[in-house]
Amino acid sequence: MCPCHPEDNQITLALLAAVGILLAVTVLRRFWPAMNGGLRMLTVGGIVLLTGAGFTFYRGNEHPTACPHHPAAASTREEGIAPRCCAVATVSIPPAPAEKEGAVQPSGPGVIAYYFHRTVRCPSCLMIEELSRQAIETGFVPALADGQLAWRVIDIEQAGNKHFVEDFDLTEPSLVLVHKQPGQPAVWKILDATWDHLDDPAALQRYVQTELERFMYAEMP
Structure with a gap:
């Protein structure tokens, strides 16, 4: 990712998040009925953990856009x-x-x-x-x-x-x-x-x- 153009990083992270969500939904729909209770809890916990890690990484790389019409323009x-x-x-x-x-x-x-x-x-x-x-x-x-x-x-x-x-x-x-x-x-x-x-x-x-x-x-x- 390019720290000199943070707006490109935001687009990349959004695309990665969309792919991750789509993959998670596909896996759950395919294997959820066959999982026992413990495996289901482990799967949900893993998804939550990965989501939190991804959000933390995003915030660490985020820079507000320079566009005056963007909601972050004030900051x-x-x-x-x-x-x-x-x-x-x-x-x-x-x-x-x-x-x-x-x-x-x-x-x-x-x-x-x-x-x-x-x-x-x-x-x-x-x-x-x-x-x-x-x-x-x-x-x-x-x-x-x-x-x-x-x-x-x-x-x-x-x-x-x-x-x-x-x-x-x-x-x-x-x-x-x-x-x-x-x-x-x-x-x-x-x-x-x-x-x-x-x-x-x-x-x-x-x-x-x-x-x-x-x-x-x-x-x-």
């Missing part, structure tokens, strides 16, 4: 999760802890490429981070060297980082480009199509480099 909003947005937008955001410590402090306008992820991660999430990092570090060497561009990896479930979810309308692990200029709101863009290139690493890296170059040199005011 989800408390965590800052909002619908996906891939357009260029503006937002006022505080600096991340690493920036406060002065890891990269460009003297003028600068772009930060953030990769946001949850604490528990799937192979796809890890692969997107690694390919994005390689694409940026190999394609933008001068910009990284002179402070015009910085790379950040942020766990949005860590204390102090949850505000990023609401700041950037995050619904899944995402690569976000942020342009910061002193005295002005930050301009940002989510590169959500990274998930569409998982089967083609070269295409994913070209996508990241193309979008980052456009963001840095064409879309900025």
Whole structure:
């Protein structure tokens, strides 16, 4: 199951539960009349135990959906999760802890490429981070060297980082480009199509480099 897309886990668990119930009903209808009292009690107890274990497993893997029309939307909003947005937008955001410590402090306008992820991660999430990092570090060497561009990896479930979810309308692990200029709101863009290139690493890296170059040199005011 993918911890980065919990809504898929819910569908999978629901299908497994339906199959289990159907199998249990079929077995009971076939063998129940031939069972003695003790065997019947043992069978019922086993079904109850498996049902409880399945429910516990489901609750342990459950994450509320990010859809604003879902009944769990109220609790989800408390965590800052909002619908996906891939357009260029503006937002006022505080600096991340690493920036406060002065890891990269460009003297003028600068772009930060953030990769946001949850604490528990799937192979796809890890692969997107690694390919994005390689694409940026190999394609933008001068910009990284002179402070015009910085790379950040942020766990949005860590204390102090949850505000990023609401700041950037995050619904899944995402690569976000942020342009910061002193005295002005930050301009940002989510590169959500990274998930569409998982089967083609070269295409994913070209996508990241193309979008980052456009963001840095064409879309900025």
